[in-house]
C-alpha cells in the first residue's frame with residue numbers, strides 16, 4: 001500500500017474512493033458540503049434516509065457517476081469529537097480501507113478529521129493494521145487477490161516523509177507480531193525465531209547470540225532445559241543486542257519475551273479445550289521481535305536488548321516431572337509442582353541473563369497466567385513492577401499507544417505462597433492471586449535494577465474483527481514498547 005499526502009480542492013481528488021468523517025451530532029464539514037454540492041445534494045439525501053448521526057461506525061456511501069474526481073464517496077461516523085483518541089483514529093482509517101476493499105477498489109483518499117501530525121500517524125497505522133489478513137497458509141484465501149489497496153492518500157495533512165516512514169515501520173512490525181502469534185506451532189518454531197532474529201540483526205548496530213540445546217545445558221540454564229526436555233524440537237535462547245551506531249545511547253533497556261511455541265502443559269497436561277489456543281504462548285516473544293524490528297528500522301539513540309526463551313512444553317519420554325527440582329541459571333533451585341507453570345521457568349533464566357547486562361531497566365512480556373485474564377478480562381494486560389517510576393512510564397507509554405494496561409499489586413503477603421520444603425522456591429502459588437504469585441516468582445530472578453512484568457495472556461488474541469484490530473493475534477505491546485523506547489531517547 002503506497003502511502004502519500006495531498007492538499008487541494010477536494011472535488012478534484014482523483015481516486016476510486018474518497019472517505020470523509022463526521023463527528024457525532026455535528027454539522028457537515030466544508031469538505032462534505034462541497035462534495036454534496038457537486039453531487040446535487042445526493043449525499044445529504046442519503047444521510048437523511050439512513051438517519052446518519054455520525055455515530056462510530058455509521059456508514060453512508062454514494063457513487064459519484066463522474067461528477068467528482070473520486071468515483072465513490074464514503075461518509076463515516078467518528079463518534080463524539082472529545083472521545084476520538086488514538087484508537088478512534090485508527091478505527092476510522094481501518095473502516096475506510098476496509099470499505100474500499102469490500103468494493104474491490106484499489107485506491108482511496110481519506111480526509112484527516114484533525115490537523116494534528118500525530119493523528120496523521122495514527123491514520124496511517126490504522127489503515128495498515130486494518131488491512132492485515134492472515135492467509136499465508138491458505139491456497140485460496142477468501143478475499144485474495146483483491147485484498148490489497150494500491151494507494152492511500154491522506155488528504156489535508158502535511159507531515160513529512162519520516163512520519164509516514166515511521167508509521168510503516170511500526171505497522172509492519174505489529175503485523176509481524178500478529179503473524180508470529182497466528183502461526184501454528186508446527187510453523188512458528190524456535191528455529192523460525194532464530195531465522196527471524198538473524199534477519200532483524202542484519203541491521204546496523206546489532207549483535208546476535210543464539211544458543212541451541214547443548215549450549216543451553218552447558219551454560220546451566222536449568223529452567224529452559226527442564227521445560228524443553230519433553231520436546232523433540234530443540235529450544236533456542238536468543239539475544240539480539242542493539243547499540244546506536246553513533247553517539248552515546250540515552251538509555252539501555254532489556255526486553256524479555258516468553259516464547260513457548262506450544263504449551264501442552266507437559267505432564268500436568270491441559271484439558272483439550274485449554275490446549276487449543278496454546279500456539280499463542282509465544283506472544284511475549286512476538287512482542288519483543290516486533291519491537292526489535294522497529295528498532296532495526298528506525299535506529300533510535302537508545303540501546304535495546306531483545307531476549308527470547310523459545311521452546312515447546314511437551315510430554316515426551318524425557319519430560320520434566322512434577323516434583324523435579326531444577327537448578328536455574330541463577331543458581332536458585334526450584335521445586336516443580338506443576339509442569340504447566342512453565343513460562344516462569346523459561347523467563348527466570350532469561351531474566352537472570354538480562355540482569356547480568358546491568359541495563360537501566362528490564363521489561364518482560366508473557367502470556368503467563370489464565371488468572372490474569374480472569375482478573376482483568378480479555379482486553380487489559382496486567383502490569384507488575386517493584387519500581388513506581390518505571391510502572392508510571394509504562395502506563396503512559398501504553399496510553400499513548402492506545403493499548404490497555406492496568407497495574408496490579410505485588411502483594412508482599414503472597415510471596416510465601418512459593419515457599420518450598422525441598423528447594424529454594426516452588427513454581428506454583430496457592431489457590432488465589434495466580435497472576436501475582438507468578439510475578440513474585442519472576443521477581444526472584446530479576447536482579448537489582450528496575451523491572452516490570454507484563455502479563456499479556458488476555459489481549460494478545462482477539463475474538464473478532466473490531467476496527468483496526470483483526471480477529472486472532474493482535475500484536476499487543478509492540479506499540480507500547482516502541483512508545484516506551486522513544487520516551488527514553
Ligand code: BES
Nearest residue numbers: 281338340341343367368369370371457
Ligand atoms: N500459557 C499458560 C497461561 C495462559 C492461559 C495463557 C490462558 C493464555 C491463555 C501458562 O503457561 C499456564 O498454563 N499457566 C497456568 C499456571 C498454573 C499451572 C499455576 C494457568 O494459568 O492455569
Ligand code: ZN
Nearest residue numbers: 263340341342
Ligand atoms: Zn503452562
Ligand code: ZN
Nearest residue numbers: 260263281343
Ligand atoms: Zn504457558
